[in-house]
Structure formats: structure tokens, C-alpha cells
Amino acid sequence: MASAQIELLNEKEKFDALFQHVSLGILIVNQKGEIILVNNFLLKQFEYNDVAELTGKSIEVLIPQRFHHNHVGYRDNYAAHPQPRPMGLGMDLFGIKKNGEEFNVEVSLSTYKSHNATFIIAFINDITRRKQIEAELLQQKKELEAVNLKIEKLNDELEQKVVLRTSQLEQAMKELEESKDELAQALNKEKELSDLKSRFVSMASHEFRTPLSTILSSASLVAKYTQTEEQEKRDRHILRIKSSVNNLTDILNEFLSIGKIEDGKIVTHYSNFNVKELITNICSEMQGIAKKTQYIIYDHEGEANVYLDITLLRNIFMNLLSNAIKFSPEDGKIEVKSSVNADYIIFGVKDYGMGISVEDQKHLFERFFRAKNATNIQGTGLGLHIVGKYVELMNGDIRCESKLEKGTAFTITFKNDELPA
Numbered sequence: 471m472a473s474a475q476i477e478l479l480n481e482k483e484k485f486d487a488l489f490q491h492v493s494l495g496i497l498i499v500n501q502k503g504e505i506i507l508v509n510n511f512l513l514k515q516f517e518y519n520d521v522a523e524l525t526g527k528s529i530e531v532l533i534p535q536r537f538h539h540n541h542v543g544y545r546d547n548y549a550a551h552p553q554p555r556p557m558g559l560g561m562d563l564f565g566i567k568k569n570g571e572e573f574n575v576e577v578s579l580s581t582y583k584s585h586n587a588t589f590i591i592a593f594i595n596d597i598t599r600r601k602q603i604e605a606e607l608l609q610q611k612k613e614l615e616a617v618n619l620k621i622e623k624l625n626d627e628l629e630q631k632v633v634l635r636t637s638q639l640e641q642a643m644k645e646l647e648e649s650k651d652e653l654a655q656a657l658n659k660e661k662e663l664s665d666l667k668s669r670f671v672s673m674a675s676h677e678f679r680t681p682l683s684t685i686l687s688s689a690s691l692v693a694k695y696t697q698t699e700e701q702e703k704r705d706r707h708i709l710r711i712k713s714s715v716n717n718l719t720d721i722l723n724e725f726l727s728i729g730k731i732e733d734g735k736i737v738t739h740y741s742n743f744n745v746k747e748l749i750t751n752i753c754s755e756m757q758g759i760a761k762k763t764q765y766i767i768y769d770h771e772g773e774a775n776v777y778l779d780i781t782l783l784r785n786i787f788m789n790l791l792s793n794a795i796k797f798s799p800e801d802g803k804i805e806v807k808s809s810v811n812a813d814y815i816i817f818g819v820k821d822y823g824m825g826i827s828v829e830d831q832k833h834l835f836e837r838f839f840r841a842k843n844a845t846n847i848q849g850t851g852l853g854l855h856i857v858g859k860y861v862e863l864m865n866g867d868i869r870c871e872s873k874l875e876k877g878t879a880f881t882i883t884f885k886n887d888e889l890p891a
Contacts, residue, residue, distance in 0.1 A: 529541075
């Protein structure tokens with residue numbers, strides 16, 4: 471008997487050692503929910519000083535007041551169907567200390583029977599620190615999400631800025647390229663202007679020298695012919711002076727015309743007129759300055775009335791006929807044609823003179839251009855340029871066909887759709 475008691479005492483000591491010294495709060499309640507036993511660790515958790523403060527009291531004394539009503543139902547249900555399990559899965563559980571302070575707990579339940587009575591064991595762990603860590607982690611997660619959101623927003627803004635900067639850069643590059651092109655064009659124009667100035671000075675010095683020399687020499691010779699019977703000689707030199715002055719006047723008129731064209735001061739003035747009559751008069755006038763046996767043949771087909779700028783058209787024919795006379799032999803003929811139909815007005819001037827090379831034809835309507843085979847013949851190189859501009863002002867088209875030593879033919883075409891009703 472003594473041995474059995476000793477063994478029982480040893481078992482009780484083992485139980486007490488395990489029950490009282492485990493780092494986990496443990497309490498035992500009966501089926502009514504009354505506290506039967508608690509260990510020392512639980513007393514510390516809930517800040518009680520003595521087991522007597524809890525023994526015999528309802529388990530709800532350790533639970534915040536707001537949970538009492540629901541907990542009684544949970545407790546009775548568990549007592550009716552006891553089984554080992556964690557308590558409050560998916561829920562935040564709270565305990566309440568003696569001083570009323572709440573804290574987070576984790577509870578596991580189990581049961582045992584003794585003398586036909588069922589007892590419930592609750593293992594209670596203070597998880598306040600874990601909850602703090604979880605809350606910190608959650609806060610860090612939210613902050614990280616906020617940072618990520620901010621980063622995404624910054625990335626979007628950065629991408630937009632990159633797109634904007636790229637667009638601005640492309641625009642800047644485009645403007646730079648345009649500026650480069652404009653600069654290149656300006657340099658080309660400056661080079662062209664410089665070249666034109668050089669050609670003008672060269673041409674002017676050459677073209678002015680001959681008539682001025684003629685005027686000077688003729689004026690000097692006229693002064694020597696003082697006798698009455700020398701009037702014929704005086705008249706001849708006076709005629710040479712007049713011719714040279716007219717030549718200078720023509721050159722200056724060409725300069726003035728090209729200046730007005732370049733400044734955009736030439737304005738077309740359309741009117742109805744008899745083109746056959748106009749060209750007949752021009753041919754008659756130009757025949758007076760033709761070479762010895764040169765003769766101008768004029769032929770017209772179709773209606774006589776046209777709707778064009780009569781002044782510009784007159785200057786065109788005067789220039790073309792002047793060139794034909796200048797570049798044709800003394801016994802050559804010059805053919806002038808005009809044709810008017812419902813769709814087109816066509817003019818033609820053809821000579822059988824020295825002709826123009828294929829290479830020179832490409833530059834025929836450029837300012838100050840002179841064909842290689844015409845350098846010894848008087849001229850400014852502006853006439854055909856002016857003709858081309860006048861034709862362009864009246865929305866026409868001019869073409870040239872020429873072969874060396876075979877002659878040259880100019881064809882000018884205007885649409886006949888501008889006739890007033």
C-alpha cells in the first residue's frame with residue numbers, strides 16, 4: 471500500500487512538473503464551463519496572482535465582454551460534441567487580463583473523462599507578438615504595394631516623358647534637318663547669286679563695250695566730217711549711234727523685265743483680241759530689222775480671237791523673232807504659225823539657222839545662259855528666260871526642238887478654256 475502511494479505521489483509530481491512548468495497556458499473546465507484548474511503560466515499570461523482567483527469561475531472571465539454571448543453557445547456546442555481541434559479557425563481570438571487589457575491568443579481544445587465526467591482542456595498561447603509581426607508585415611506589404619503602385623505610376627509617367635521627349639527630339643531633328651535644307655538652299659542661292667553676278671558682270675562688260683565703242687568711234691568720226699558734201703557719211707555714223715543706243719536700251723529693258731519677274735511685279739491682264747492681226751503686225755515690224763534677204767513667213771489656222779495677255783504675247787514673239795533673225799543666215803527664212811481650236815492655242819516660230827546642241831537645250835531657259843555656239847553673237851542670255859517666265863505666267867507650255875546647223879523650232883501651247891462666255 472505504501473509503495474502504491476509513493477508511486478502515485480511520483481506520478482503526481484511528474485504531472486505537476488509538466489503542468490506547471492510548460493511554457494503554455496493551460497486550463498481545465500467542466501461541462502458547465504467552470505474553471506477547475508489552471509497552471510502558473512496561464513496565471514502570468516492573464517496577470518492573476520493566485521489560482522483561487524479563477525477556480526470555480528466561468529471561463530468567460532478570461533474573454534472580453536463583447537464575445538460572451540456567442541462564446542457560451544460555442545462552449546455548449548463543443549461540450550456536446552467534444553473533439554480535439556484548434557479553436558476559432560479563421561478568427562481573431564482575444565483574451566482579457568485581470569486589468570482589462572486585451573491581447574491576442576491562440577487556443578487549442580481537447581477533452582478527457584474522469585469518473586464519468588467530461589472535462590475540457592484549453593491550451594492558450596499569447597500570440598500578441600506574432601500578430602504585431604503579422605500586422606507589420608501586412609503594413610509593409612501595403613506600403614510595398616503602394617511603393618510598387620507609385621513606381622508603376624512613375625514608370626508610366628517616365629514612359630510618357632520618354633515618348634514626349636522622343637517626339638520632341640524627332641521634331642527637333644526634323645526642324646534641324648529642315649534648317650539644314652534651308653541653309654543648304656540658302657547657300658545654293660547665294661552661290662547661284664554669286665555666279666549670276668559674275669555672269670552678269672562678264673556679260674554686261676561684253677555687251678555694253680561693243681555699242682559704247684561704236685558710239686564713241688562714230689561720234690569721233692562725225693566730228694571730223696564738217697563739210698556739207700560729207701553729210702552721207704555723217705548720217706551713216708549717226709545711224710550707227712542710234713542703233714547702238716537702241717541696242718543698249720534693249721539690254722536695259724531686259725534687265726528691268728527680269729527684275730520685275732523676280733520681284734513678282736508682272737501681273738497678267740487678259741483680254742480678247744485678234745491674234746492673227748497682232749502677229750501679222752509683229753512680223754511686219756521685225757521684217758524691218760531682218761538681215762538682207764531674210765524673210766518671215768506667217769500662217770494662221772482657225773479662229774482669230776483669243777483670250778490672253780496681249781502685252782506678254784507681243785514680247786514673247788518679239789523675242790523669239792529677234793533670236794531667229796540673229797541666229798539665222800542672211801538668206802534664211804523664218805516660219806511663224808498660229809493655230810486656234812476649241813481646246814488649244816498653239817504658236818510656232820521656226821528658223822533654219824545654226825541650231826542648239828542637245829546639251830545646251832537643257833539650260834536654254836536659265837538666266838544669262840548662252841549656247842556655246844552663240845558666244846560671238848550679241849545677246850544677254852536673258853531673252854529666252856523672260857519668254858519662259860511670260861509663258862508660265864499665262865499657264866502655258868513652251869518646247870524647243872533643235873539640231874545643230876539645221877535650225878530651231880519653238881512651240882508654245884495655251885489651253886483655250888479661259889475664253890469668256
